[in-house]
Amino acid sequence: MAVDGDAIVRAVGTLPLVGNEEGLIPAFGLYLTRHFATFYNRTSFALLHAAEARSPEAAAVARASLVEAGHVCAFNTFGGIMLSQEWEAVVMPMVESTEDWVHGIVGVVNALGWGRWRVEALRGGEELTVSIANSYESEGYLADYPRRDSGGVCFLATGGVAGIMNLVYHGDIAARPALDDAFYQQLFHAPGRFNAREVACRAAGADRCEVVARRVAG
Ligand SMILES: [Zn+2]
DSSP: OOOOHHHHHHHHHTSOOSOOTTSOEEETTEEEOOOOHHHHHHHHHHHHHHHHHHOHHHHHHHHHHHHHHHHHHIIIIIHHHHTSHHHHHHTGGGOOSHHHHHHHHHHHHTTTTSOOEEEEEEETTTEEEEEESSOHHHHHHHHHSOOOSSOOOOHHHHHHHHHHHIIIIISOGGGOOOOSHHHHHHHHHSTTOEEEEEEEOGGGTOSSEEEEEEEOOO
16 A cells, blocks of 8 residues: 555644634635534434434434435545645655545545544455544544444444545546536436445444445445
């Protein structure tokens, strides 16, 4: 692997990711926000728990909606980063293969304060497994609620891992497509897309959260 994740974290850590006079954080060709993780967590988990109290079907809809928020985040944030001058300057000099795009964006994620991501397995074009030592979602869940019997809570991470594979292998972000609605529909709804599942979560007792993205069959 040519990509040095620690070097990416160091480089991104030197970027001035602070608000300008308008309160915006322009970086990577897009606008970032500095958000209270606790606020988004509590909103997400209130929705999850209300839906779980109602019915399994409602819970499934809530989970899918929260993962979809992760798809939108991945599309705009990861997609924007992969098209940015910062990516070109910091990451691309280390990129030798398509797989390196995946390692590169995981390096950037590790500079964003979402928890420490690690690529456990990557079969190019087929499957990606990412584990997370301290996802902010599981951290927030365990701070407010008892450990769950089952079911992961790292919805944004789940959508994010699917988004990485869709951007790199299903949408060919390297060809610099426009990040418009048509591209979004292709990435997350067209045949050949990737879906992700959280197969282990600290909120349900695992040591690390683990998210697996695979192509949707059929
Ligand atoms: Zn988790």
